Amino acid sequence: xxxxxLVGVLQETGFYGGVAFFFILAAFPFYWMTITSFKTNxxxxxxxxxxxxxTNPPTLEHFRYLFERTxxxxxxxxxxxIGLCVTxxxxxxxxxxxxxxxxxxxxxxxxxxxxxxxxxxxPPTLLFLPLSRVITILGLQNSMWSLVVVYPTFTIxxxxxxxxxFFKAMPREIEEAAxxxxxxxxxxxxxxxxxxxxxxxxxxxIFTFTLTLQEFVYxxxxxxxxxxxxxxxxxxxxLIRGDVYYWGEIMAGALIASxxxxxAYNLFLDRFxxxxxxxxxx
Amino acid sequence: MAVIADSVPKxxxxxxxxxxxxxxxxxxxxxxxxxxVLLLVGVPFLMAVYYSMSAYTIYDPSWSFVGLSxxxxxxxxxxxxxxxxxxxxxxxxxxxxGLILGKFGALVLLRPFPxxxxxxxxxxxxxxxxxxxxxxxxxxxxxxxxxxxNWTFIALGFVTRDEAPNWLGSQHLALLSVTIVNAxxxxxxxxxxxxxxxxxxxxxxxxxxxxxxxxxWRRNYQIIVPMILPIMTIGLVFGIVFTFTDLSIVFxxxxxxxxxxxxxxxxxxxxxxxxSGDVSHGAAISLFMLPVLLIVVVTMLRFIxxxxx
Numbered sequence: 001x002x003x004x005x006l007v008g009v010l011q012e013t014g015f016y017g018g019v020a021f022f023f024i025l026a027a028f029p030f031y032w033m034t035i036t037s038f039k040t041n042x043x044x045x046x047x048x049x050x051x052x053x054x055t056n057p058p059t060l061e062h063f064r065y066l067f068e069r070t071x072x073x074x075x076x077x078x079x080x081x082i083g084l085c086v087t088x089x090x091x092x093x094x095x096x097x098x099x100x101x102x103x104x105x106x107x108x109x110x111x112x113x114x115x116x117x118x119x120x121x122x123p124p125t126l127l128f129l130p131l132s133r134v135i136t137i138l139g140l141q142n143s144m145w146s147l148v149v150v151y152p153t154f155t156i157x158x159x160x161x162x163x164x165x166f167f168k169a170m171p172r173e174i175e176e177a178a179x180x181x182x183x184x185x186x187x188x189x190x191x192x193x194x195x196x197x198x199x200x201x202x203x204x205x206i207f208t209f210t211l212t213l214q215e216f217v218y219x220x221x222x223x224x225x226x227x228x229x230x231x232x233x234x235x236x237x238x239l240i241r242g243d244v245y246y247w248g249e250i251m252a253g254a255l256i257a258s259x260x261x262x263x264a265y266n267l268f269l270d271r272f273x274x275x276x277x278x279x280x281x282x
Numbered sequence: 283m284a285v286i287a288d289s290v291p292k293x294x295x296x297x298x299x300x301x302x303x304x305x306x307x308x309x310x311x312x313x314x315x316x317x318x319v320l321l322l323v324g325v326p327f328l329m330a331v332y333y334s335m336s337a338y339t340i341y342d343p344s345w346s347f348v349g350l351s352x353x354x355x356x357x358x359x360x361x362x363x364x365x366x367x368x369x370x371x372x373x374x375x376x377x378x379x380g381l382i383l384g385k386f387g388a389l390v391l392l393r394p395f396p397x398x399x400x401x402x403x404x405x406x407x408x409x410x411x412x413x414x415x416x417x418x419x420x421x422x423x424x425x426x427x428x429x430x431x432n433w434t435f436i437a438l439g440f441v442t443r444d445e446a447p448n449w450l451g452s453q454h455l456a457l458l459s460v461t462i463v464n465a466x467x468x469x470x471x472x473x474x475x476x477x478x479x480x481x482x483x484x485x486x487x488x489x490x491x492x493x494x495x496x497x498x499w500r501r502n503y504q505i506i507v508p509m510i511l512p513i514m515t516i517g518l519v520f521g522i523v524f525t526f527t528d529l530s531i532v533f534x535x536x537x538x539x540x541x542x543x544x545x546x547x548x549x550x551x552x553x554x555x556x557x558s559g560d561v562s563h564g565a566a567i568s569l570f571m572l573p574v575l576l577i578v579v580v581t582m583l584r585f586i587x588x589x590x591x
Contacts, residue, residue: 018390019401025383026405026470029419032430036422044428047443051430089318097315104308116315118579119323121519123527125548126568126575129555130329131322153322156315185307216414216530217548221556236414236534247422254415258407265410266403273478 030258037062037252044248062248072253074227075234078144079213079257082230085148087208090155094204097156098163099189103172113164120157124217127153135222144230146222151212158211159204165274166200167193203271206264213261231257333565340559352566361542362550366570369546372461372532373525379465380521384472391477409470417534420463424449424535453543456536460544463531468521475517479510512585519582527571547571 036044038058049055066072097116101109131150132141140146174196175188183191194201212230219233226238235253239246265272300306337348356362391402408416423430432446441447449459483506491501529548532538538545538553545553547570555564 015390015393015395018386019395022383022387022390022405023401025466026408029416029423029466030407030411032423033419047428047433051428051433093315093318096311100308100311104304105312109308109312112312112316114583116319118583119319121523121575121579121582122323122327123523123548123571123575125527125529125551126330126571127323127326128552129333129561129565129568130326132556133329134322134326150322152318156318160315185302185304189311210410214412216412217552220530220533221552232412232414236418245422247425247428250418251422254418258411258415261412262407262410266406269406269474270478273474 030255033251033255033258036247037249037255039248041248062246062252066249066252066256070239070249070253071226071229071234072231072256075229075231075238076257078229078234079231082144082147082151083209083212086151086155086212087205089148089152090159090208091201091204093152094156094159094163095194095201096189098160099167099193101160102164102167103175103193104185113161116157117161118157120154120161124154124215124221128217128221131218132221140222142223142225142228144223144228147212147215147219147230150218150222151215154215155208155211159208162204162207162271163197163200166197166203170196203268206268207272210261210264213257330565330568333562334569336562338562340561348562352562353569356563356566356570361545362567364542365545365547365550365567368457368544369526371457372464372528372544372546373522375461376464376468376525377518377521379461380468380472381518383465383469384476387469387473388476388480391473392480405473406470408467409474413467414530414534416467417463417531420459420466421450421535424459426451450536451540453540456540456544460531460535463535464525464528467531468525471521472517475513476510479513480506482513483509515585516582519578522578523575526574 035052035054038060039054040056040059040061043049043054043056046055098113101113101116103109105112135141135146135149138146138149140149170193175192178188178192179185213232215230216232216236219230220237223229223233226234229238231253235250235257239250239253301310332345334352335347335349336352337344337346387405391398391405422428426448429446429449431449432441432443435441436443436446447455449455487505487509488501491505496504527548528546529552532544532546532549533552536544538549547567551564551568553564554560554567558564
């Protein structure tokens with residue numbers, strides 16, 4: 001009995017040790033981001049201070065600097081505009097496509113759906129050279145609108161796949177009843193299928209938005225004018241003046257830009273996984 | 283599948299009736315998405331292939347065909363061999379590390395404990411937060427002078443301040459650092475994938491195995507692992523594709539340095555094709571990703587097919 005108790009205690013300790021390990025591994029960089037953004041420079045750049053907590057009192061000077069003396073608010077606005085436009089383009093194309101592939105094109109639809117999804121795996125680093133020429137032909141070089149054109153190349157495949165799953169899970173009988181009642185095929189899609197797939201559409205919107213926020217390679221390639229940059233690119237590349245990194249401001253910007261994505265992901269994680277694995281678990 | 287609307291033969295005289303045919307309307311509805319993807323993924327892909335066999339630079343947009351000489355040039359560059367090698371180390375090192383962390387993380391998160399939801403939410407962060415921003419935080423943690431990691435090592439007495447490692451400044455440590463950051467970015471994804479796979483296993487299968495005398499390890503390796511293999515493979519495919527072609531971590535943390543020690547394919551393609559404007563050689567470098575991508579995609583297709591049968 002005594003031994004079992006000891007083993008039990010050891011197991012518990014090991015278990016909570018494991019929890020602590022993963023907790024620290026995942027969260028520490030973000031803790032570091034947060035604490036850096038609230039520290040005074042005198043505190044930050046002194047190797048003798050304990051870095052994990054404040055030696056001098058916390059300050060808002062980095063945030064103030066970020067909002068008043070940098071293009072941070074412009075970048076936020078750019079990201080918002082890019083996100084909204086890309087979401088609109090994605091919904092208008094992916095919704096009917098997903099419905100069609102799930103309901104109307106039968107066996108070919110499945111194959112075509114997989115084909116579209118595979119284009120999600122074609123990496124930006126393979127396409128950025130020809131795409132930058134396309135952008136130049138369109139006259140969009142160095143403008144955030146180039147990203148509005150390019151981002152749907154990965155949001156459409158991803159969201160079509162995600163929405164296909166939603167439409168497949170929906171009972172056919174509802175649309176069929178509408179058609180029997182004299183609704184046209186397209187009418188059944190607009191009046192029956194779309195209202196019923198609101199949760200799917202919401203998931204699509206959230207993920208389109210977060211995918212555009214996470215993107216870095218295309219933004220880096222196509223946009224070099226500071227006032228056209230989206231927030232991720234701006235924070236990561238534009239807050240370095242000369243060769244000097246202003247860590248307080250950079251971390252403050254990274255923190256603000258990270259929060260909405262972190263929340264969105266946690267809320268919609270299960271749907272994302274279901275989408276990405278395409279029901280490989282059954 | 284019996285579809286009511288199809289069973290009635292329809293007159294084709296009017297356009298309206300044409301729209302009421304499932305195949306016609308279906309094709310019309312899928313067309314915009316296909317067109318968008320064809321125009322902005324398919325065509326650029328073919329352009330990339332042509333670029334790699336042309337003499338095209340931003341200074342000389344002549345498009346003249348030069349065959350495979352660009353690939354020969356690239357292969358003769360001693361730096362490129364290192365880039366190729368780095369890419370494989372970076373990809374498979376980080377995926378292996380990510381998978382190990384993911385497996386153990388899933389084991390930890392599988393058991394209920396107070397605060398599990400909060401811990402799960404925080405563990406997702408490395409994967410959710412834009413990698414460019416997290417990379418910048420890591421860069422600051424690896425700072426040559428103010429590194430919090432080094433501070434901890436010094437405080438614990440592992441090293442002295444004079445011999446503290448310069449993570450991003452020394453050849454081997456730099457590659458290790460970017461690999462660690464990438465593994466850190468992917469391990470939450472691996473955890474989530476493992477969890478999704480394990481929780482989908484019917485409990486009665488596990489119970490039956492237990493009744494038949496299977497212990498913890500047997501249950502683990504003879505039932506759980508084979509059953510979650512498909513979902514694991516898809517997770518790994520994503521990990522490999524996005525790591526093998528990645529540019530952001532290396533670009534932000536080391537700029538390929540020191541002396542090319544962390545240069546990877548995506549980064550080298552960017553440096554040559556965009557920064558130096560030598561588009562054709564840049565495209566040739568990028569195309570070296572293709573064989574790996576193809577292998578990975580074929581694997582994925584096989585698993586998707588298996589699920590349909």
